[in-house]
Amino acid sequence: MTSKIAIIGGGWYGCHVATSLAALGFEVRLFEQHNRLLHEASGNNQFRLHLGFHYARHHGTRIQSRDGYSRFMERYSGLSREIAENIYAVPHEDSLIDWQTYKLVMTSTGLNYREVSPTAAGLTRMDGVMMVDERVLLIERSRNYFKALLGDSLSLGTRVDSVMDHGTYVEVDGEKYDFVVDATWGHHKKLPIKTFYEPTLLLYYEGDVNLPAITMVDGPLCSVYPTEDPNIYTLSSVPHTPLGTCETAQEARQRRDEVNGELVRAKVDLMETQVSKYLPDFKSRYKFMGPQLAIKTKPVGAFDDRSCGVYRDGRIFNVMSGKIDTIFVASERIISFIQSFSTQQAEDDFSTLKQNILSLKV
Ligand SMILES: Cc1cc2nc3c(=O)[nH]c(=O)nc-3n(C[C@H](O)[C@H](O)[C@H](O)COP(=O)(O)OP(=O)(O)OC[C@H]3O[C@@H](n4cnc5c(N)ncnc54)[C@H](O)[C@@H]3O)c2cc1C
Structure with missing residues (x-):
């Protein structure tokens, strides 16, 4: 059965995660409170596609940027230009x-x-x-690109107020989903790190x-x-x-x-x-x-850490964004979290089988 996933937040992270999951066959719905995508930090920043030169004092951020730049160029080459x-x-x-x-x-x-x-x-x-x-990001083109790609899966002008994890599913403003990605950069709910x-x-x-x-x-x-x-x-x-x-x-x-x-x-x-x-x-x-x-x-923290991380809380995945080039770190972690649920499910099925065999009276 296809998993149904809600993504809250239509910034770079939400757009990238939603389109990546949709490309893998998941049923996605992206909620953005404003009437257009990339309206908050993703549309108001220095628009630099980082390569790592900004982060002489943080190894992890530099490596994520170096690798993220190449992946960004492979996947979204038309969404930036050279300088x-x-x-x-x-x-x-x-x-x-x-x-x-x-x-x-x-x-x-x-x-x-x-x-x-x-x-x-x-x-x-x-x-x-x-x-x-390093290159410059093309924001208006990116907005149009993601809007076209997401099509009917996009709910613009829709603010999410309530997210409740019921163990086997999550309810988002009263509607059932298998998983939720909070890509609001800590605006819907504070992140589980300081x-x-x-x-x-x-x-x-x-x-x-x-x-x-x-x-x-x-x-x-x-x-x-x-x-x-x-x-x-x-x-x-x-x-x-x-x-x-x-x-x-x-x-x-x-x-x-x-x-x-x-x-x-x-x-x-x-x-x-x-x-x-x-x-x-x-x-x-x-x-x-x-x-x-x-x-x-x-x-x-005193370090210059701008790396990306994703924190799992049951069926809710909270994204701590790094820079825009580090969107791939987020999508990969989310996919592996979803996979870990399938593995758990397979283990549960196996243990049912085991119980059935052991309960046979021969
Ligand atoms: C001044 C500045 C300069 C920067 N310069 C660069 C740079 O040059 N290069 C770079 O790579 N990065 C830069 N960054 C960082 C970059 O902007 C962020 O990493 C990136 O935009 C984060 O994207 P996001 O999708 O996580 O968050 P956001 O873009 O903030 O998106 C979150 C979205 O969630 C929505 N939302 C929030 N709550 C709800 C809700 N309850 N329901 C529905 N929607 C909701 C918001 O409306 C918003 O659209 C800069 C940031 C700033 C502030």
């Missing part, structure tokens, strides 16, 4: 690790890069600069087509990255993008929704000052357009 010049730069005063160590970490991870001049793209104060192959919610603010800028992507690493630095629109870029800053640390998702949403013009102007000032230190002609190249607001769910 003519994609630069990672290590400032010689402010980076937490030096250029030689950074290169060593990336080389030992098996990542390819090309070393270029420390003054490439008008940068100053750099210890070293490299050119990499996490906090971080409202975030990035800034959108307009600039000429094909300006380079520039990412300063490693530590409390900043980056300018292109978007799917060839004239629009995001500016992100490790110290200035977070808007606080919240215990609950509700508190984070409230903090995000309270952002006003005064705060945005203050952030513009701080972030432009920071980036101009390394890219002195930033203000003449880019014109501020507006803010981008979102919420990140992060694990508690």
